[in-house]
Amino acid sequence: MxxxxxxxxxxxxxxxxxxxxxxxxxxxxxxxxxxxxxxxxxxxxxxxxxxxxxxxxxxxxxxxxxxxxxxxxYGGSKLARDMLPVFDNLKRAVDVITEEQRAAQAALIEGIELTMRELLSVFGRHGIEVISPEIGEKFDPNMHEAMFEAAVPATKSGDIIQIMNVGFMIHDRLLRPAQVGVSSTPG
The missing domain is CATH 1.20.5 (Single alpha-helices involved in coiled-coils or other helix-helix interfaces)
Structure with missing residues (x-):
């Protein structure tokens, strides 16, 4: 070592x-x-x-x-908007039927009313609801379109005095406002 x-x-x-x-x-x-x-x-x-x-x-x-x-x-909004005049025409047809016409043409009138109900049913299935204001309701610019103003006794300014066409909503969007006449009577 x-x-x-x-x-x-x-x-x-x-x-x-x-x-x-x-x-x-x-x-x-x-x-x-x-x-x-x-x-x-x-x-x-x-x-x-x-x-x-x-x-x-x-x-x-x-x-x-x-x-x-x-x-x-909302994809069907355009089609729905195009179908609204069809509803309007059916409603006008039903509204002008007299009792004599109803008695004479019961089957035809029932067919028109059935078509109108079916159209409303289809609208409902696709989220389209009718906006149907009543006379005397307050005008709501978000839901109604004023077509004219007139001074009508026993009403207040802004009250609905005539319904010309009902309106429609699709889900939470306005499809068409209800077309109404509005009172201009100073209150």
Missing amino acids: TDPKDLNFDDDNLESEDQIDIDEMEEEFDARADELETARAERDEFRDRFMRSMAETENMRKRADRDRREAEN
Whole structure:
């Protein structure tokens, strides 16, 4: 066995080799720290992109869902609006029937009334409701359209005095306002 005292160590040489190794290790450590910092920044950027993509996807899903619901509820608005004159004509036909005509043409009149009820039933299945104001009700510009104003005794200004056509709502939207005459009598 060798005695440690017999080993020849050059302390100056040892320190300079150790110093070189330490400097190299510090440089490598700094390089690795820079790589780590770059990797962290890249990770944060990818995380941010991912989160933004997830948010955008969720917004697109909500927008598509809202558009689908609106298409279901209001997609038939144009057709419904085009069918309103058909209802108006049937209603006018029923309203002018006299008792003599009713007795003489019972089957025809019953067919017209049945057609009108069926049309209202179809409207109802598609969320279309009738706005049918009463004479004496207060005029509501959100639901009624004033076709004329007239001074009528025993009424107040803004009271409905005549209903010319009923209105219609489709779900929560106005399809057509009720067309009415309004009193202009100062109250």
